[in-house]
Amino acid sequence: MTEPASKAESRPSDNFRRILWKRIWQHKIFYLFMIPGIVWFFIFSYVPLFGIQVAFRNYTFNGGFTGSPWAGLKYFRQFFDYYQSTEIIRNTIVISLMKLGIGFPMPIILAVLLNEVYRMKFKKVVQTLSYLPHFVSWVVVVTLMQRLLSVYGGPVNDLLASFGLERVQFLYNTAWFYQMIVGSDIWKNIGWNSIIYIAAIAGIDQQLYEAAKIDGASRFRQVWHVTLPGIRNIAVILFILAVGGLMSAGYEQLLLLNGPATARIGSVLDVHVITSGINEGRLSYAAAVGLFQSIIGLLMILTVNRIARKVSDISLF
Template identity: 60%
Template sequence: MAQLSEINISAQPNKSPNKRAEIKKKSLWVRIWEHKIFYLFLLPGIIWFIIFAYIPMYGVTIAFKDFNFAEGIIGSDWVGFKYFKQFFDYYQSWDIIRNTLVISLLKLVFGFPMPIILALLINEVRARVFKRAVQTISYLPHFISWVVVVTLMDRLLTPYGGPINGLIHALGFNEIAFMGNIKTFYPLVILSDIWKSVGWNTIIYLAAIAGIDPQLYEAAKMDGAGRFRQMWHVTLPSIKGVMVILFILATGSIMKAGFEQLLLLNTPATNAIGNVLDVYQVHAGLEQGRFSYAAAVGLFQGLIALILVVTANRISKKVNETSLW
């Protein structure tokens, strides 16, 4: 009987690709219907994105129009790429783009590995109370506004009675004006960004580490691997997929150096290296009332970010077989 059934199965003709696709499509809708309750939970989020993220995309057309309040977006005259040309003809445009790229790349190079390192260190701590305390303290700065952070930095680093400069003076050195100093501007931007975001980003990696099969560590121990080798050969390869996904997402922020931070830290003394696209388009749009011009700058910024994400995703898919889509 078994041989007969095998013969009957082998004798059946192969289904055409169209038939297989139809069955797959039907099975997808069947699965969606079977789990309709769970999809209902997604509905509020989908509606929110449609209303607040997709419908407002029509406003992007303002970048190609000579916008005025009387006519509105629909009634304003089309001017094509007029404001894009104005931005690239502006004598400081390439300096602004360069500043944005430099600060963003510095944040990516120095800031991206820090949550991974902190997550690995926290994971190695065996005292639960100390481990939870370190984790809680590390991600609390995420909830502090940049206004408060920059104010604290100003109070700590001021040469007029600040504790840092007080210590420098006590050691016999001259006070340093950290804030508004070109030489210290980039270090302050990078270190403050790491301090504020490292703990929050660590949560993702700790969650990924928690999902690693403990048997892998047991096997590594049996092979004589110490804690460092377990970290190198078990932990890091196991969270590689998460690292790649977050890196791809981080590339999309290369054209966004950080609006609030740079708006507050940048001063006339550091404007040559601190003026970035985020701050520039807000000044152009809100202070100068050049809404179409600011929209054109923002659209250029978004298109470059999209290209970077797609490129990074395609490279990752070919090299590591890990991608967003």
């Protein structure tokens, strides 16, 4: 009597599996496109997780990952006992918050403005010019900044001098450090980050704009009541992901734009990790600091995701 019952109980799961595999087979082309991304993430994101144990070992090249002796939380304590650890964490958070608070809305604004442009040639030119800096390395960007903003011979300071104004030391100056960091980051990434918003705007039902026009809504009202709500979900999701990088202010940019004069406000965790690990050879210490960054980033994503789910019913999971 029990056998038929067990078979009956297994039927729903069997049906579910059959339906699932049927759907997978129907959309097999799309799953094939996913394979390269899955392989990439597995090789470069999941396999390296094996190396996390370096943060808890006295790593030596002879011992390797598994042969080096355990050190426990030694390197975590070593970082928090470091006299500049509080300053480095504070600088990282301050710079990241400035980039997030000022830089995050900029791609949205650019996407909305481009959507209001009717001349396609002008629109394409602006899009192309805004995308290009993303593909330029920070080394080239900083070199251009040095040439343009140089106190003597730089066109910007020459222009100021021609108007009778004093020349300004823009780079490696604490008074202009944050402006240079945030401004160059926005200039480099605004076009690339606006692509997803432009795509989201293109997917908004045009009948909503027509209905707004019939109701007498101006262009500004159409943007406020149709365009922005149409991209709200995308913006919230990207904001949650951006908050996850709060403990990562950017390695290359800070390494190149920071100097002895600005070290007090420009030393960040990314540069500290690379300097400790590569320049000084303290691999276990660098791994511990990097793991600390990742844990804080994960906690931030989970926290903001939970808040977003309660406030707007939009979340990653």
